[in-house]
Each structure stands twice: as structure tokens, then as C-alpha cells.
Amino acid sequence: GIQVEQSPPDLILQEGANSTLRCNFSDSVNNLQWFHQNPWGQLINLFYIPSGTKQNGRLSATTVATERYSLLYISSSQTTDSGVYFCAARGRGAQKLVFGQGTRLTINP
Amino acid sequence: DSGVTQTPKHLITATGQRVTLRCSPRSGDLSVYWYQQSLDQGLQFLIQYYNGEERAKGNILERFSAQQFPDLHSELNLSSLELGDSALYFCASSPWTSGRSHYNEQFFGPGTRLTVL
Numbered sequence: 001g002i003q004v005e006q007s008p009p010d011l012i013l014q015e016g017a018n019s020t021l022r023c024n025f026s027d028s029v030n031n032l033q034w035f036h037q038n039p040w041g042q043l044i045n046l047f048y049i050p051s052g053t054k055q056n057g058r059l060s061a062t063t064v065a066t067e068r069y070s071l072l073y074i075s076s077s078q079t080t081d082s083g084v085y086f087c088a089a090r091g092r093g094a095q096k097l098v099f100g101q102g103t104r105l106t107i108n109p
Numbered sequence: 110d111s112g113v114t115q116t117p118k119h120l121i122t123a124t125g126q127r128v129t130l131r132c133s134p135r136s137g138d139l140s141v142y143w144y145q146q147s148l149d150q151g152l153q154f155l156i157q158y159y160n161g162e163e164r165a166k167g168n169i170l171e172r173f174s175a176q177q178f179p180d181l182h183s184e185l186n187l188s189s190l191e192l193g194d195s196a197l198y199f200c201a202s203s204p205w206t207s208g209r210s211h212y213n214e215q216f217f218g219p220g221t222r223l224t225v226l
Contacts (some may be wrong), residue, residue: 041222094164097215099152
């Protein structure tokens with residue numbers, strides 16, 4: 001089945017900094033989603049982005065399906081951005097989302 | 110708020126016991142998925158139902174079972190619990206389940222945190 005790898009595993013930044021999180025996937029996808037898991041454990045949908053570019057406020061994402069990677073950009077980081085960011089992909093013909101191991105982002109004031 | 114509800118939020122029980130986790134999908138969603146998040150295994154897919162029928166199975170233990178009822182809510186039953194079953198269990202839902210469409214986007218509930226003592 002499809003494999004998903006995220007980098008870096010940990011990222012520590014100061015408030016106001018920008019960051020780029022990467023997700024590599026091993027096969028063609030029908031579904032690629034980015035999530036933020038907050039300190040209470042809740043998984044918040046950020047983007048559904050099997051291809052192309054989307055923006056939502058300070059967050060944007062780009063998926064280059066032909067090269068099998070996706071990037072999540074966070075600009076002007078705030079302490080509330082802290083948490084774990086997951087990328088998850090669903091391969092063609094599959095039903096399930098396969099999650100990466102996540103990137104733990106810590107934003108210090 | 111994703112629109113997916115899960116009960117209970119927390120569950121503490123003893124080894125050998127049986128518990129039932131409940132999930133109500135977003136209004137109109139036919140597909141329900143169960144995932145387990147543990148420290149050592151990360152987030153893993155357990156099982157999926159679509160309009161009452163089992164559609165896909167992941168690494169779900171034989172001690173675990175699930176079903177989706179006519180009103181589309183789903184229950185995950187965990188029996189003969191072991192310490193290693195302690196985890197966060199998520200339910201997710203989506204309108205569809207195949208092809209490439211935003212109707213396949215999965216939305217997650219708040220999770221049930223299970224602690225087995």
C-alpha cells in the first residue's frame with residue numbers, strides 16, 4: 001500500500017516565523033489531506049489537496065502529484081499554531097487514509 | 110466542530126473488559142471510518158462502513174468489531190481488553206468513498222480516549 005513520510009519530525013520556531021512542512025507519498029493518490037492535531041487531541045482539517053495549491057489565511061498548501069509530494073506553509077506563526085501536523089493520503093482504489101508520522105511544531109512566544 | 114460526534118470522550122476500564130464506542134457521522138455522510146492512534150503505532154485505519162455495509166478492513170484485531178446501523182451511526186466494540194489497547198480512537202466520515210473528489214474528504218470526530226488499567 002501507499003507509504004507517507006513527513007519531515008521534519010520536530011520544528012521549534014519563534015512567534016512570527018514562517019515554516020514549511022513536507023509530505024512525500026509513494027504512489028498516486030485520490031485524496032491528500034493535511035490535519036492539525038491540537039493539544040487536546042482533536043484532528044482539525046486544514047486542506048483537502050490531491051493536487052494544486054490552496055490558501056486559507058496564513059496557511060497554504062501545494063501538492064505536486066506528479067512528483068509525489070505536498071508542502072504545508074505556515075506564515076507569521078502564532079503560539080496557537082503549536083501541535084502536530086499530519087499529512088494523510090488515500091491511494092487509488094483504496095478506502096483508507098494512510099497517515100504520516102507527523103511534524104511536531106512548537107511556537108515559542 | 111467537524112460535525113462528527115463521538116461518545117464517550119474518556120473511558121477507563123480494566124483488562125479483560127468489553128467496551129462500546131459510538132460515532133454519529135456528519136449529516137448526509139454515508140461512509141464511516143474508525144482509526145486508532147497509539148504512541149507506538151501512530152494513526153492507523155481499523156475499519157470502514159458505507160451505508161451499513163463493511164467496505165474495507167485494516168489491521169483490526171479479532172477482538173474488535175464494528176457495525177453501522179440504519180440511521181448511519183456506528184459502534185466499535187472492543188472486547189477482552191489488554192493494556193496495549195489503550196489509545197485514542199477516532200471516527201471519521203465522508204459523503205462518498207471512491208474516486209477523486211472533495212466528497213471523499215474525511216472529517217474526524219473528537220475521539221474517545223480509552224485507558225485500560
